[in-house]
Amino acid sequence: MANTLLSLNEATRTVNSGNNKVTLLDNINLQVKEGEFISLMGPSGSGKSTLLNCIGMLDGFTGGGYTFLGEPVHSMKEKNRSKLYKEYIGFVFQAYHLIDELTVWENIETPLLYKNVKSSERKGLVADMLDRFNIVGKKDLFPVQLSGGQQQLVGIARALIGKPKLILADEPTGNLNSKQSTEIMELFSQLNKEGVTIIQATHSERNASYGSRIINLLDGKIVSE
Amino acid sequence: MLKNYFKIAFRNLLKNKIYSFINIAGLAIGMAATILIGLWIYDELNYDSYFKEKDTIAQMFQHESSNNVIGTGPAIPRPLEFAMREEFADNFEHIIMSSWNYSRYIGYGDKNINVTGNFMQEGAVDMLEINVLEGDKNSLEHSNVIMLSKEIATTLFGSENALGKMVKINNEHTVKVTAVYEDLPENNSFNGLKYLMPWKFYVATQEWVKNSKDSWGNNSFQMFAQIKDNTTMETVSSKILDIKKRNAPEEAEFNPEIFLFPMKDWYLRGDWENGVQTGGRIENVWLFGIIGTFILLLACINFINLSTARSEKRATEVGIRKSIGSQRGQLIFQFLTESFLIVCLAFAFAVGIVILSLNGFNNLASKTIEFPWASGLFWILAIVFIFITAVLAGSYPALYLSSFNPVSVLKGTFRAGRYSALPRKILVVTQFTISVALIIATLVVMNQIQHSKDRPAGYDKEGLVQIPVMSSEFTGKQDLMREQFIASGGATYMTTTSSPTTSVWSNRGGYTWEGKPEGFQENFAHTTVHYDFVETLGLKLIKGRGFSRKFATDSNAVILNKTAVKYMQIQDPVGKYISAENPDSDMIPLKIIGVVDDMIVQSPYTPVKQAMYVFESYGNISYYNLRLNPNNSVSKNLELIENTFKTNFPNIPFDYQFVDEEYGQKFRSEERVASLARVFTALAIFISCLGLFGLASFVAEQRTKEIGVRKVLGASISQLWILLSKDFITLVVLALVIASPIAYYVMSGWLQKFPYRTSVGWDVFAIACIGALIITLITVSFQAIRAATANPVKSLRTE
Numbered sequence A: 001m002a003n004t005l006l007s008l009n010e011a012t013r014t015v016n017s018g019n020n021k022v023t024l025l026d027n028i029n030l031q032v033k034e035g036e037f038i039s040l041m042g043p044s045g046s047g048k049s050t051l052l053n054c055i056g057m058l059d060g061f062t063g064g065g066y067t068f069l070g071e072p073v074h075s076m077k078e079k080n081r082s083k084l085y086k087e088y089i090g091f092v093f094q095a096y097h098l099i100d101e102l103t104v105w106e107n108i109e110t111p112l113l114y115k116n117v118k119s120s121e122r123k124g125l126v127a128d129m130l131d132r133f134n135i136v137g138k139k140d141l142f143p144v145q146l147s148g149g150q151q152q153l154v155g156i157a158r159a160l161i162g163k164p165k166l167i168l169a170d171e172p173t174g175n176l177n178s179k180q181s182t183e184i185m186e187l188f189s190q191l192n193k194e195g196v197t198i199i200q201a202t203h204s205e206r207n208a209s210y211g212s213r214i215i216n217l218l219d220g221k222i223v224s225e
Numbered sequence B: 001m002l003k004n005y006f007k008i009a010f011r012n013l014l015k016n017k018i019y020s021f022i023n024i025a026g027l028a029i030g031m032a033a034t035i036l037i038g039l040w041i042y043d044e045l046n047y048d049s050y051f052k053e054k055d056t057i058a059q060m061f062q063h064e065s066s067n068n069v070i071g072t073g074p075a076i077p078r079p080l081e082f083a084m085r086e087e088f089a090d091n092f093e094h095i096i097m098s099s100w101n102y103s104r105y106i107g108y109g110d111k112n113i114n115v116t117g118n119f120m121q122e123g124a125v126d127m128l129e130i131n132v133l134e135g136d137k138n139s140l141e142h143s144n145v146i147m148l149s150k151e152i153a154t155t156l157f158g159s160e161n162a163l164g165k166m167v168k169i170n171n172e173h174t175v176k177v178t179a180v181y182e183d184l185p186e187n188n189s190f191n192g193l194k195y196l197m198p199w200k201f202y203v204a205t206q207e208w209v210k211n212s213k214d215s216w217g218n219n220s221f222q223m224f225a226q227i228k229d230n231t232t233m234e235t236v237s238s239k240i241l242d243i244k245k246r247n248a249p250e251e252a253e254f255n256p257e258i259f260l261f262p263m264k265d266w267y268l269r270g271d272w273e274n275g276v277q278t279g280g281r282i283e284n285v286w287l288f289g290i291i292g293t294f295i296l297l298l299a300c301i302n303f304i305n306l307s308t309a310r311s312e313k314r315a316t317e318v319g320i321r322k323s324i325g326s327q328r329g330q331l332i333f334q335f336l337t338e339s340f341l342i343v344c345l346a347f348a349f350a351v352g353i354v355i356l357s358l359n360g361f362n363n364l365a366s367k368t369i370e371f372p373w374a375s376g377l378f379w380i381l382a383i384v385f386i387f388i389t390a391v392l393a394g395s396y397p398a399l400y401l402s403s404f405n406p407v408s409v410l411k412g413t414f415r416a417g418r419y420s421a422l423p424r425k426i427l428v429v430t431q432f433t434i435s436v437a438l439i440i441a442t443l444v445v446m447n448q449i450q451h452s453k454d455r456p457a458g459y460d461k462e463g464l465v466q467i468p469v470m471s472s473e474f475t476g477k478q479d480l481m482r483e484q485f486i487a488s489g490g491a492t493y494m495t496t497t498s499s500p501t502t503s504v505w506s507n508r509g510g511y512t513w514e515g516k517p518e519g520f521q522e523n524f525a526h527t528t529v530h531y532d533f534v535e536t537l538g539l540k541l542i543k544g545r546g547f548s549r550k551f552a553t554d555s556n557a558v559i560l561n562k563t564a565v566k567y568m569q570i571q572d573p574v575g576k577y578i579s580a581e582n583p584d585s586d587m588i589p590l591k592i593i594g595v596v597d598d599m600i601v602q603s604p605y606t607p608v609k610q611a612m613y614v615f616e617s618y619g620n621i622s623y624y625n626l627r628l629n630p631n632n633s634v635s636k637n638l639e640l641i642e643n644t645f646k647t648n649f650p651n652i653p654f655d656y657q658f659v660d661e662e663y664g665q666k667f668r669s670e671e672r673v674a675s676l677a678r679v680f681t682a683l684a685i686f687i688s689c690l691g692l693f694g695l696a697s698f699v700a701e702q703r704t705k706e707i708g709v710r711k712v713l714g715a716s717i718s719q720l721w722i723l724l725s726k727d728f729i730t731l732v733v734l735a736l737v738i739a740s741p742i743a744y745y746v747m748s749g750w751l752q753k754f755p756y757r758t759s760v761g762w763d764v765f766a767i768a769c770i771g772a773l774i775i776t777l778i779t780v781s782f783q784a785i786r787a788a789t790a791n792p793v794k795s796l797r798t799e
């Protein structure tokens, strides 16, 4: 029986847009166990990204409870929250979001800097990661010199470098062709087999099928599992 | 981590070259200006720091009042010395009588050079810690000796040993060189002390000095003092305050008060007004301190504006870093590191600029400042300065950039909010307010100088030459010389005067006249002059006539200036007499034979003082004044005059001054302030424009797509130009509106210190406003026109 990684209990997010209150996420109840591979599906605007961002603690729920590894995130101070996600969560974005001014090596290294990992150790970790993703030859290139697929590989490498328990991927293949997409999804399933929990948002049925569980969102509500 | 930050910063700098250039160049120029001003202020504040005992050295000053106006100055009478030594000796380490800083001829072999120096009592060397390089430190105890500065010794004797050499003073006395001392640096009150001779010698050789032993009314000397360590200037001043009144009851009507004027105030706080110390050069120190701060502020504003304007470019990075674990504090630190790096680079360039411009700056400010490579203090201050600048420039951008929400930034929908440009606009307005205020202030200063230069001098300064003739060899030669000069054709008129045309060396009272008001305490600028005084100087006679050989009685005649007539409240002055107030005096009453228009002798900023020009009959002649022959060139005239001079005085170097140049000296210090202000104002404008240029290019870039669309829809280039420029013009107009009243208020206040002053006219504002608008238009139009003429298809395709 796997441990519960996180659970959402009637989690809600509302924002004020002008005079009206807009509900972006509506009473979400969700349990995620370690080792799961979840695909969030739903039409554009249904709240997938919002949910991922809130789970990733970049945004906050405005109501309900959010527990991560037994800790109540909703009542946590900013500082502790940041410590938590720095330690356990890695992000992968549709638009890769690499830092343009840094090389491949430096991009992958950056999260370690924020975790105060020692220089010698950093070198080893980054080198291993480059090895594993077969991009050693590209380590001194800047993002603009890479293809989209390669950039996303670097993005994933960067998300993985801190050995997170959870990877949040927001349409990770949205900007890629089908061959590159397949590579990335294969990689995800490989990672999942190694024990990393993954939640991805996707439009594609094919991509969703890599997951162990599919959740459908509509207008900020979970409509089916 | 730091390395990572530096890397990012460097790569950003290289990637955005124009932006980096504007930032670094602006900061470097701003910092260079601030460093130069800082060095200048340091030099000003350390004037007289050569003297280790600066804090205990003072000069005796005297307040004296006449007609309820208190005058303050360093001139004191000789008997003060004896009273001071008798009554208060135990308060002082040294009491030192001194002559004024006069120039004399020092001759050796066939060299005869003009050198300034003082006669001082022994103890001067000790008090001023004059560094005697060779010879006798106690030379001033002797009589027929001279101490020379290294410079003068080298000029006279070359590599020969100076000690023991006999030199001639003013071709009159022979004295022995007994010591050579280290040259005094420029920035001290004794920088004219190139020779030192014993006070004893002065008393022994100058009849009038010898005779002034008991004359409490003869304020013709200086006295310096060093107080004991166990007392203070204030204490001693309060003790000696009434020393003159007690010892010389006959002077009591002028309420003379003696006090110590501390050396640390000499240079910076030397202005007195009606007995109150009112400041002095310290005001310029403040003025330039403020200007320096402003210029640095302008450069920092550029940095702030360009960083925040470019924030959209940095926003993604902020979002990514936050999403991979960066806290806000770390981002703030990163951006501060970046500004620190840029400021360091700018500082390096600034040091380069300072080194390259130091020479020119020294000329402009008439200073001898050197770059303080070896000064620990300088480098410590430099580090503090870099930190302050980095924080000043970097804080706001750091706080602003680090505040972005990662979700909205990364979603790509991030647009700096509607009001995000507001702080930027406020800062641009601030910049231009400062620049425009500086323009107005500089114009007012220049106007004031021009206004005073245009003030009628009351005589014809051009073509007038004065020759100093104070040594005894000239005695009695004036008539002969006049004939010869005129005969030579080099001059048309000559007269002699007891003081130069451009200053007053003697002020006198103790007169009476018909209708003199009861209790009136008169004080006249007193100059003795000779025949042809009016003709030589080109004075305008208002009443009566000038001195004439046709009237034997003119040897006891006087000419007044217009102010004197008003001052004396005398009706129909011509023909009346001015006689001594003291009935026992043997002074022959002076007949008023004429009144001349006021002539500016002292400050061109103050009203002309009441003056009497008395016919010379005692041989008190300091200058020959010659009116050059208008039919010859100046050089031809000078050649003729020099030849005549040389034939008569073969051993005396021919020394002369153009009166108009001497007159021009009166504007020197204000002109110096004006030229410095001009340079710094130009820099301020340049820095502001640099920032505006950066912002304009940013806006043009940001609106590329909009411009493309408008163009496709049919907008003309001039319409687009107006569209892109009008925002900036609005800001500058706002700055003009704010700056004008502030500048008006401040500069009207500044003008108050000049009794003869210009007003702050509308033309100054017009010039400043039009100038600022033109400069702004040129600056922003470059980018606007470039954007407006770009091919719209291209710009639309990039989306």
Ligand SMILES: Nc1ncnc2c1ncn2[C@@H]1O[C@H](COP(=O)(O)OP(=O)(O)O)[C@@H](O)[C@H]1O
Residues within 6 Å of the ligand: A015, A017, A022, A024, A042, A043, A044, A045, A046, A047, A048, A049, A050, A051
């Ligand atoms: N800060 C916000 N304020 C108002 N509306 C928002 C905000 N963030 C997202 N939305 C809206 O919420 C809805 C869900 O957005 P999102 O989570 O990005 O959907 P998805 O990722 O499923 O396409 C959209 O309609 C979006 O416009």
Ligand SMILES: [Mg+2]
Residues within 6 Å of the ligand: A048, A049, A050, A170
């Ligand atoms: Mg989305």
